[in-house]
Amino acid sequence: MITDFEFRKQIMDFHVGSDLIKYCYQCSRCADNCPVTKVTTDFYGTTGYNPRGNILQALLGYKDMIFSADDLVIWGCTVCDTCDEVCPQNIELTEIFTLLKNMSIEQGRGPEFIYSQAKAIFENAKAIPSQPAIERRREQLGLPAVAAPDVNELQTLLKNIGADKKLK
Ligand code: SF4
Ligand code: SF4
Structure with a gap:
């Protein structure tokens, strides 16, 4: 896995107002409450949509991994905001996911x-x-x-x- 530091900085800078963004402790509360995770995990098994995994990859700067994955990784989020509400670290996941979607379109790689x-x-x-x-x-x-x-x-x-x- 290769860390893209420029990409990682973009993700961090996007949340310049919240120092807590750096401390996602992978509690999985976002994934446990995500309606898309629920239906896609039932459908795909263990490879369903996973906001916890997406946040981890984004914060670690794993750009290639995110953008070369199935469209579901970036575009699965319906922006229902449930994860933002339940995250104990007040991480605004949907903001980061929106940034990823915009980057995907910028690269001409949208679905x-x-x-x-x-x-x-x-x-x-x-x-x-x-x-x-x-x-x-x-x-x-x-x-x-x-x-x-x-x-x-x-x-x-x-x-x-x-x-x-x-x-x-
Ligand atoms: S709920 Fe928040 S702290 Fe927990 S895994 Fe998800 S993003 Fe990280
Ligand atoms: S905003 Fe997206 S990632 Fe968060 S709970 Fe809703 S569908 Fe899942």
């Missing part, structure tokens, strides 16, 4: 489903574009029509932050 969802949002200003069947069903149920989003406005915003260039 396909992220790019296709981002593309759907860019093109429709919605994660799930409206469909005639949904609209008919809403009408049958007496629900009001959903107002169309301003696609141009969203695209302008996304272009201004360079998000369109990240789409494959």
Whole structure:
């Protein structure tokens, strides 16, 4: 295992406000309470999603190990914030996991489903574009029509932050 000190510094600097970040003592409370760990461990056995392991690898600077692993390692977290709530060391795990996701996109190594969802949002200003069947069903149920989003406005915003260039 090779420690990437620059990567490790990036992780540490991200939490400059909390000295406690350096002292994850691997109690596993985050993994014990993570809903994704629960379902993926049931599904994959011992190789399920593991926030404790991710934090350990990030704090040790094991960049290659993290970015060459299965997409689940970085993208499994649904940001439900449970681990942040239960960590006895007040480590904001989700902040670190968000940093890892951003690094993954910077490297152009995000999983396909992220790019296709981002593309759907860019093109429709919605994660799930409206469909005639949904609209008919809403009408049958007496629900009001959903107002169309301003696609141009969203695209302008996304272009201004360079998000369109990240789409494959
Ligand atoms: S709950 Fe906090 S201290 Fe315990 S393993 Fe997870 S990140 Fe480390
Ligand atoms: S925020 Fe992510 S890692 Fe933490 S408990 Fe929720 S799904 Fe698991």
